[in-house]
Amino acid sequence: MIDLYYWPTPNGWKISIALEEMGLDYRVVPVNIGKGEQFEPDFLKISPNNRMPAIIDQDPADGGEPISVFETGAILIYLAEKCGKFLPSDLRSRKEVIEWVMWQMGGLGPMLGQNGHFKFYAPEKIPYAQERYSTEVLRLFDVLNSRLEGRDYICGEYSIADMACWPWIITYKRQEIDLGEFPNIRRWYDNLKTRPALRRGYEVGRELSKPTGEWSEESRKHLTAQRRPAKG
Template structure:
């Protein structure tokens, strides 16, 4: 059983997508970032950077004590290693997956996160920042679009954690982008959105945001 400390954000969605794809039993523990749950001592004990998601694996592969993991990229790598799935089937494929996972966690996510902040949440408009992050978002969409030309998935024919990491961050309209400018991204995004596990992951998100 995996305990998933989670809130429905792009980084949170990465992990529910993997868990649903791999068929791993997990329990969601909501971390309402709007209410400051990420600063609670019990959460900081497993995620010292006060960011979600984080997991606790109660059945690690070595049979030892539970393992906690924070940072969404590290969680994806941990789960791929644990299950032997979605991490690249050969050493060369694994390197490709690592490159694009690092691209997402080091570039796509942070830059698009700044886009979200300055265009939607900043207490005052900062034209320079808005222009900077809209342009960087456009550039990164272009990088991904070129990579996906002639490929079904980010690293080739196989669906991997690189796709799971990138997919939730592609939100063209809120990010000031026209998806028609990126036809390969559009086709890839539509393909992943229809996967049954992805549908289930987003259903879990809706349930967390609107509990019964």
């Protein structure tokens, strides 16, 4: 059994989609990021970066004590190795999938997140920041669109690279991106959303939160960067 510490966001969807695709048993432990539950001491023990999602594998392959994993790229690799699916075993193909998972982790997700923040949530509009991040997002979409030329999936067969990227692409309307400019992404995106397991993963926790496009003052406090209190 996998305990999934989760809230319905693109990063959360990556893991719920993977768990559904892999057919692994799991239970959802909600982490309400708008109420600051990601800063609770018990959660920090498994996710020291105070970000969800995180998992605890109650039945690890080595037969030992439960294992916790934080950071979505690490979780995806861990789960793929656990189930023996969606991450190739041969050196070159495995390397390629991991490259694109890291591309999503270091580029696509953070840049879309920053673009959305300065476009919709920043208390004041900063044209420089909006232009910087919107331009970088479009550059990343160009990269992915080129990668998908002549490919059904990012790395040959369907893999954790697709699971990592799709939940961020789904935000394109909210991000005011014209997906018609990226026909290969459009084809890939539409193909993947017909997968029953992916749809189930995307629906996980729908009852927990419905995005409104607005933050309360409490949510703004919890969803902006915070330093931990100094000890002593």
